Every structure is written in structure tokens, then in C-alpha cells.
Amino acid sequence: xxxxxxxxxxxxxxxxxxxxxxxxxxxxxxxxxxxxxxxxxxxxxxxxxxxxxxxxxxxxxxxxxxxxxxxxxxxxxxxxxxxxxxxxxxxxxxxxxxxxxxxxxxxxxxxxxxxxxxxxxxxxxxxxxxxxxxxxxxxxxxxxxxxxxxxxxxxxxxxxxxxxxxxxxxxxxxxxxxxxxxxxxxxxxxxxxxxxxxxxxxxxxxxxxxxxxxxxxxxxxxxxxxxxxxxxxxxxxxxxxxxxxxxxxxxxxxxxxxxxxxxxxxxxxxxxxxxxxxxxxxxxxxxxxxxxxxxxxxxxxxxxxxxxxxxxxxxxxxxxxxxxxxxxxxxxxxxxxxxxxxxxxxxxxxxxxxxxxxx
Numbered sequence: 001x002x003x004x005x006x007x008x009x010x011x012x013x014x015x016x017x018x019x020x021x022x023x024x025x026x027x028x029x030x031x032x033x034x035x036x037x038x039x040x041x042x043x044x045x046x047x048x049x050x051x052x053x054x055x056x057x058x059x060x061x062x063x064x065x066x067x068x069x070x071x072x073x074x075x076x077x078x079x080x081x082x083x084x085x086x087x088x089x090x091x092x093x094x095x096x097x098x099x100x101x102x103x104x105x106x107x108x109x110x111x112x113x114x115x116x117x118x119x120x121x122x123x124x125x126x127x128x129x130x131x132x133x134x135x136x137x138x139x140x141x142x143x144x145x146x147x148x149x150x151x152x153x154x155x156x157x158x159x160x161x162x163x164x165x166x167x168x169x170x171x172x173x174x175x176x177x178x179x180x181x182x183x184x185x186x187x188x189x190x191x192x193x194x195x196x197x198x199x200x201x202x203x204x205x206x207x208x209x210x211x212x213x214x215x216x217x218x219x220x221x222x223x224x225x226x227x228x229x230x231x232x233x234x235x236x237x238x239x240x241x242x243x244x245x246x247x248x249x250x251x252x253x254x255x256x257x258x259x260x261x262x263x264x265x266x267x268x269x270x271x272x273x274x275x276x277x278x279x280x281x282x283x284x285x286x287x288x289x290x291x292x293x294x295x296x297x298x299x300x301x302x303x304x305x306x307x308x309x310x311x312x313x314x315x316x317x318x319x320x321x322x323x324x325x326x327x328x329x330x331x332x333x334x335x336x337x338x339x340x341x342x343x344x345x346x347x348x349x350x351x352x353x354x355x356x357x358x359x
Contacts, residue, residue: 004101007075011105014071022063023056030055043132050131057124061117065275066305068109069282072102073301076286095348098283106279114272118250121268125247146171156180157231159204161192174206176231187211187229195230203230263320266329270312273330277337278305284344308337 034051037043043051076098079085088097146164151157162173170193178185189209196202211224245253245264253265285301311333319329 004104007101008105010075011071011102014075015067015109018070018074019063019067022067026059026063027052027056047131051128054124054128054131057116058121058128061113061121061271064109064113064116065271065278068106068275069278069301069305072106072279072282073286073298076283077288077297080286080288095283096345099280102279102283103276106276110272110276110279113275114269117268117271122247122249129247174204174209176204176206178231182215184214184216185211187231189229201232203232205230259322260320262326263316263329266319266326267312267316269330270316270334273334274308274312274337277334278308280341281337281344284341284348287348304340308333311336 030052031048034043034048034055038045038048076085079088089095146161149158149160156179158177160175161171164171170191172191174187174189174192176185176187178187187206187209188211189206191208192204192206194202195205206226206229208227209225209229211226211229213222213224215221245261248261248264250265250268253261253268281304282301285297285304288297315324315329315333318324319326324332
């Protein structure tokens with residue numbers, strides 16, 4: 001019991017330290033990207049913090065999985081370097097005896113990774129898309145700004161307003177340029193104001209103006225004079241959030257038996273499975289020969305992690321393209337990595353026995 005508590009405590013400290021370091025790198029990278037988007041006008045500066053939080057929630061499953069793998073690797077490697085493994089083997093215990101304490105510690109994290117991957121990550125992506133949509137709507141709705149040419153979020157309309165009344169109820173001298181594949185339009189008006197329909201659609205209502213319409217590729221054009229002309233702002237709010245496999249809840253994914261949705265479900269299910277397999281693989285990969293370099297095992301472990309992650313990505317692509325079924329995509333990669341465990345354990349146990357005899 002004392003040993004179990006000590007091992008769990010060291011695992012926990014190592015996992016926390018690795019996770020904090022990786023999380024700091026992730027947050028810094030995402031913050032730089034979002035600040036760049038804000039500088040280019042693609043994101044409202046006031047929304048950077050919220051979008052950063054959603055991005056961090058989305059990346060929690062792979063961060064926790066990698067933190068668990070590296071923490072177990074570092075802890076057991078330290079035991080080799082400090083000759084604690086010599087005492088372990090001298091007591092008649094095998095390397096495979098580490099599987100129980102490692103799996104006991106890893107199980108709550110694996111369950112957490114599964115919940116995050118299945119539910120929290122798609123929720124974060126959905127909230128991020130909704131938040132970006134609301135910001136785009138606010139940008140469209142607030143386009144009437146005096147003295148500046150302002151482009152819509154869709155890029156198909158430019159609005160210029162010369163002045164705003166003191167009571168802000170209307171604007172004066174409005175210019176609207178609209179570009180569509182079949183028609184180009186330029187609208188001018190002496191006055192205008194905004195109105196909101198019952199369904200939430202927003203309109204720019206122009207009064208006492210003139211509109212010029214041109215057909216691309218022809219010399220024809222039309223001139224229209226009007227007393228009242230309404231231009232609807234194309235808001236994403238009316239269309240709703242674009243539903244993609246990445247931001248859909250798992251129950252909706254299960255109901256859609258199509259390759260792209262099955263591929264996304266494969267990735268979400270594969271995250272906790274990969275975390276459990278990597279935790280077990282870290283036991284034989286943590287072997288360190290005190291007489292050799294201390295970084296060889298870490299390089300091998302990183303190689304195994306990269307190969308595992310790439311295999312998951314490849315299997316997801318195969319399922320998305322319909323080349324393999326969902327069941328095959330789930331089983332093949334994880335079973336292949338599990339089959340490496342007996343070979344690695346045998347190799348490390350043989351190596352440890354050789355080193356003990358050499359001493």
C-alpha cells in the first residue's frame with residue numbers, strides 16, 4: 001500500500017508538470033494565432049479570450065493522453081537511473097508487475113479523456129462556431145459607421161455612410177455596392193435607417209434614392225428610383241451554425257451511417273483507447289541502461305507515439321473515404337499496438353536480466 005501510494009503520487013506530480021508545460025505551449029500558440037486574426041480584422045479583439053478557452057477545451061484529450069504517456073515514461077526511467085528497479089527485480093518482481101499500478105493510475109484519466117473526446121470537445125467546437133457566427137452578425141449589423149467604407153463578412157457588399165443624425169435614428173447620404181454572379185448593383189439614398197424583422201433578420205432601409213443595376217458581360221443597365229428600399233443583411237444567425245462531424249454530439253453521429261461521420265466517431269473513441277495503450281507501452285519503453293545514454297529510450301518512445309498517432313489519422317482517413325469499415329478502423333490500429341506489448345516486455349526483461357548478470 002505504501003508503495004502504491006508513493007507511485008501514484010509520483011505519477012500524479014509528473015502528469016501535472018507535463019500537462020502544465022504542454023498546456024502553456026498550446027495556449028501561447030493559439031493566442032498568437034487568434035491575435036493575428038484579430039489584427040487582420042477576422043476576429044473581434046474582445047472575443048480572443050472566449051475563443052482561446054474553446055480552443056483549449058478542444059485540445060484537452062490529446063494533451064492529457066500525451067501527458068499521461070510522458071509522465072509514466074519519466075517516472076519509470078528515473079527508477080532505472082536511481083537503481084530502484086534493481087531492488088524491484090531483486091525482490092522477485094517482474095517488469096509486468098508494473099502494469100497494475102500503472103493501469104490503476106491511468107484508468108481515471110482514460111475515462112476523463114473519453115468523456116472529453118466524446119462530449120466536451122465537440123461542444124467546444126460548436127460553441128466556438130456559434131460565437132464566431134454571432135461576432136460576424138454583430139459586424140454585419142453594425143456596419144453603418146459614418147465616414148468609412150465597410151465590407152460585409154461575406155465580402156459581397158460594401159456600405160458607405162457620410163453622416164449619422166444626432167439622435168442616431170437615421171443616417172444621411174448612403175452608398176451601397178452589391179456584387180452577385182448574375183448582377184452588379186449600386187444603390188444611393190439621401191437617408192436610411194436599420195430595422196429588425198420579427199424573425200430576427202436585420203435590414204438597412206433606404207429612402208428617396210436611386211439604384212443602378214448592371215448585367216456582367218453586357219452593355220445593358222437599369223436605373224430605378226424608389227421611395228423605400230430594404231437591403232437585408234445576410235446573417236449566419238438566420239442560417240444557423242454549420243453542422244460538421246467535428247462539432248456534432250455523439251448521439252447524432254451514431255444516427256448517421258455515413259463514412260465521414262463514422263470516421264469522426266472513430267477518432268473520438270480512439271482517443272481514450274490510445275491513452276490506455278500508450279500508458280502500458282510506457283512501461284517497457286522506459287527502460288534505461290545506466291551505462292548508455294539517457295535519451296535513447298525517450299527518442300524511441302517519441303517515435304512510437306508519432307507512429308501511433310499517424311496510424312490513427314490514416315485509419316480515420318480510410319474510414320472517411322469508405323475504404324475500410326468502422327469496426328476494422330477501430331480494431332486494427334489498437335490491436336497492432338497492443339501486440340507490440342509482449343515483444344517489448346520480453347525484450348526489456350531479457351535486457352534487465354543481462355544487465356544484472358553483467359554486474
